[in-house]
Amino acid sequence: MEEKTASFGIGQLIHHRLFNYRGVIFDVDPDFQGTEEWFEKNVEAGNPSKEEPWYHVLIDQDGRVAYVAERNLEADASTEPVEHPLLENFFTGFNGDHYKTRQTLN
Template identity: 45%
Template sequence: MAKDLETTKAKFAVGELVYHRLFEYRGVIVDVDARFMLSDEWYEQVARSRPPKDQPWYRVLVHSSNDETYVAERNLTSDINIEPVEHPLIKEFFHDFVDGRYVTGRRVN
């Protein structure tokens, strides 16, 4: 896994606002995987556009919803809307929203 993190550079980070290009929803990144980490069964059933498994994938809280998604990097862009995301789990992950980005209370290496 360490090798994957060294060779794969994620475009987005935890706390960033993103927009899903295909399904047109806003969200916030709550976790980043250097490569696809779910089951092959999930991939076959859900990832219909067959995005690459060896590129970053993101756990995203969907705005104005209770939904949480797992999204390939190629399907995300930066969100031009800098308003906070409304989701019931926001406070579980973040303690503040500053300059269009969520802030965690955890230190990052």
């Protein structure tokens, strides 16, 4: 079994290569975890693989959440914070290049 390594981490600012939006990653899946129906309906651009890492992203100044394949993301060079109503659910602060994750007990 091949070990997968995510290129981006939780709290990291990203830019979507195809849809030109900024965001912050709040969760990572080692491979696609959605349904086949969702994949067929939503994945058109970039021809991503289900076998690569997929990221849950809070979209800046939008209020929506995206589920994005790694190949469609790149690091965001901006040092501006993201504006999203769910930020405080996942993060405690912004240090200029990434968000600090909220500590949770499971």
